[in-house]
Amino acid sequence: MIRIRDLQFRYEHSDFSLLVPRWEVSPGARLAMIGPxxxxxxxxxxxxxxxxxxxxxxxxxxxHELVSLSDAARRHLRVRSIGLVFQEFxxxxxxxxxxxxxxxCRISGALRLDRSxxxxxxxxxxxxxxxxxxxxxxxxxxxxxxxxxAICRALLTTPRLLLCDEPTGNLDTKNKQHVLDxxxxxxxxxxxxxxxxxxxxxxxxxxxxxxxxxxFHVGSDEAL
Amino acid sequence: MSDIAYLAWRYLAYHRIKTLVLIAAVTxxxxxxxxxxxxxxxxxxxxxARAESTPLLIGARGSxxxxxxxxxxxxxxxxxxxxxxxxxxxxxxxxxxxxxLDTRFRTVNSPIVGTTLDYFEFRDLQLAEGRxxxxxxxxxxxxxxxxDARVGPGGHVISAPQAFLDIGGVYPLKMQVVGVLQPTGTxxxxxxxxxxxxxxxxxxxxxxxxxxxxxxxxxDVLDVDRDRIIASAAVVQYNEVTPENVADFHFHGDPxxxxxxxxxxxxxxxxxxxLLEGRYLDEESLxxxxxxxxxxxxxxxxxxxxxxxxxxxxxxxGAATLATVGLxxxxxxQLRRREIETMRKIGGDRARIATVLILEVATVLxxxxxxxxxLAILTSWASATFTRALVLLS
Numbered sequence: 001m002i003r004i005r006d007l008q009f010r011y012e013h014s015d016f017s018l019l020v021p022r023w024e025v026s027p028g029a030r031l032a033m034i035g036p037x038x039x040x041x042x043x044x045x046x047x048x049x050x051x052x053x054x055x056x057x058x059x060x061x062x063x064h065e066l067v068s069l070s071d072a073a074r075r076h077l078r079v080r081s082i083g084l085v086f087q088e089f090x091x092x093x094x095x096x097x098x099x100x101x102x103x104x105c106r107i108s109g110a111l112r113l114d115r116s117x118x119x120x121x122x123x124x125x126x127x128x129x130x131x132x133x134x135x136x137x138x139x140x141x142x143x144x145x146x147x148x149x150a151i152c153r154a155l156l157t158t159p160r161l162l163l164c165d166e167p168t169g170n171l172d173t174k175n176k177q178h179v180l181d182x183x184x185x186x187x188x189x190x191x192x193x194x195x196x197x198x199x200x201x202x203x204x205x206x207x208x209x210x211x212x213x214x215x216f217h218v219g220s221d222e223a224l
Numbered sequence: 225m226s227d228i229a230y231l232a233w234r235y236l237a238y239h240r241i242k243t244l245v246l247i248a249a250v251t252x253x254x255x256x257x258x259x260x261x262x263x264x265x266x267x268x269x270x271x272x273a274r275a276e277s278t279p280l281l282i283g284a285r286g287s288x289x290x291x292x293x294x295x296x297x298x299x300x301x302x303x304x305x306x307x308x309x310x311x312x313x314x315x316x317x318x319x320x321x322x323x324x325l326d327t328r329f330r331t332v333n334s335p336i337v338g339t340t341l342d343y344f345e346f347r348d349l350q351l352a353e354g355r356x357x358x359x360x361x362x363x364x365x366x367x368x369x370x371x372d373a374r375v376g377p378g379g380h381v382i383s384a385p386q387a388f389l390d391i392g393g394v395y396p397l398k399m400q401v402v403g404v405l406q407p408t409g410t411x412x413x414x415x416x417x418x419x420x421x422x423x424x425x426x427x428x429x430x431x432x433x434x435x436x437x438x439x440x441x442x443x444d445v446l447d448v449d450r451d452r453i454i455a456s457a458a459v460v461q462y463n464e465v466t467p468e469n470v471a472d473f474h475f476h477g478d479p480x481x482x483x484x485x486x487x488x489x490x491x492x493x494x495x496x497x498x499l500l501e502g503r504y505l506d507e508e509s510l511x512x513x514x515x516x517x518x519x520x521x522x523x524x525x526x527x528x529x530x531x532x533x534x535x536x537x538x539x540x541x542g543a544a545t546l547a548t549v550g551l552x553x554x555x556x557x558q559l560r561r562r563e564i565e566t567m568r569k570i571g572g573d574r575a576r577i578a579t580v581l582i583l584e585v586a587t588v589l590x591x592x593x594x595x596x597x598x599l600a601i602l603t604s605w606a607s608a609t610f611t612r613a614l615v616l617l618s
Contacts, residue, residue, distance in 0.1 A: 046569075049569070051568075051569055075572075075573065078570070078571045079571025080571075084570055086569075090562070090569070092563055092567075093238070094235045094237075094238030094239065095234055103570065104570050104571055104572075105227070106227035106228070106230065106231055107227070107231070107567045107571070107572035107573070107580075108570075108571040108576070109573050110571065111571075153570070
């Protein structure tokens with residue numbers, strides 16, 4: 001569950017600002033956010049993930065008030081409960097597929113890389129059809145395969161909230177449907193909440209709710 | 225392996241070319257000044273050890289350094305010669321005894337050192353096999369000379385012609401090897417030792433041919449009068465001394481005037497040495513006396529000064545290279561900002577991410593320094609052999 005109240009955010013050294021008076025996403029919802037480029041969709045995802053901290057207001061994710069959490073606590077919440085999928089995949093080229101999937105365990109002190117985690121990584125890779133590529137470097141994968149690796153990484157800790165920033169933006173039609181099927185299947189199995197930013201209106205019918213971002217105030221400091 | 229170390233290792237292994245170049249740069253930066261100083265230091269020790277064990281040298285007036293380098297290390301061009309009678313003069317003073325040296329000749333690979341048996345005792349040279357030379361035309365090989373020539377007692381070595389187009393020159397002398405010395409790690413290892421008389425024979429001051437007074441072939445004699453026999457060109461000179469023909473070898477001229485390149489002088493005591501040195505102070509004299517240790521000290525002072533400048537230069541280049549290496553790391557960090565940001569976004573601890581990056585740099589630096597240390601240890605270990613090969617025997 002996500003609950004936002006009177007959220008205000010602005011970047012330093014920029015006149016970009018975001019105002020969200022009131023917004024809620026219920027548990028298990030499949031929400032797509034649409035809106036023009038630069039309107040703050042990715043910024044809102046980063047705020048929900050605890051990567052950015054609002055200037056004022058409240059963000060509650062799974063009963064955790066992010067604003068009152070320390071930086072370390074937000075990181076721990078993120079790595080345990082929130083899965084992130086990016087448009088550019090954001091994989092580390094010097095790691096192979098398996099190491100990329102397991103990266104959250106290696107880079108966060110909140111997780112422990114044990115046998116069960118490895119087995120889960122292999123199982124996820126099996127489910128998305130890249131089991132035979134676990135030892136390959138990611139530069140040798142297709143775009144669709146890379147996004148599947150990124151999804152496996154996001155799902156490694158069985159997150160209750162999945163935040164996807166244009167996950168199909170760089171994919172062809174076939175891979176696009178494949179990735180959405182994977183996300184649908186995961187959400188269906190775990191009742192996790194899915195929030196996806198997209199520009200692709202063809203995929204909106206795959207979501208329960210569509211949020212037009214223009215309802216939130218985005219503009220200059222003066223407007224705030 | 226910890227997760228952090230694993231991530232650092234994976235990055236370095238993936239970018240292995242860059243990693244190896246950086247490690248090589250660090251290794252060279254650290255090793256070069258150390259290795260250079262080790263080699264110079266060791267060279268100095270090697271050179272000085274030989275010089276200090278040779279109290280005084282007498283030679284023809286000329287380059288003192290050339291006299292020392294030629295007499296001690298059998299290197300550089302042979303100095304001008306002095307007369308054999310100088311040896312008698314030294315010994316007549318009663319202040320010391322001398323060992324003659326004639327180093328003007330070579331085999332293909334090795335210097336030929338004409339001397340006396342005293343030289344072996346003076347340098348404490350021990351036989352590995354065979355015996356010392358006892359007859360004209362016999363030679364004893366240093367360990368390296370024997371190995372290079374692949375010859376031992378019973379074999380032969382041949383003196384090299386002095387000049388390729390010297391059609392009037394003497395024939396090369398075929399010398400019988402009668403002994404091989406134990407290795408000493410000094411220039412003696414590469415030398416072919418012969419008796420001083422054999423050295424003069426190589427020069428042509430002595431030669432051997434059949435006895436013309438009893439020649440069976442009348443074609444060998446052009447003319448005979450009361451005092452002399454004029455041989456024809458048909459008389460072939462011996463190019464090897466054997467027990468059968470050794471009696472036919474004879475010298476022409478006064479042995480007192482025969483040439484030496486140097487005389488090693490061992491004074492009986494310090495006072496005798498000073499007195500001997502004083503005897504050769506006359507600048508008009510055609511002969512000079514030198515203390516090799518003093519000459520080498522002067523030479524090494526110059527070498528150390530040059531070495532100091534070279535070390536300074538290497539360190540300046542090293543500093544510039546280190547700055548470049550640092551720049552490479554900084555640029556690498558710039559290029560990896562997105563990767564670092566990704567790790568942070570997916571929940572990476574700042575401290576762990578920083579540790580991964582620091583570990584990468586530390587691994588490169590540590591590996592470079594360790595390799596440099598290994599090279600320095602190897603250099604120190606092998607420097608004696610190395611400097612002998614490079615400095616003394618090159």
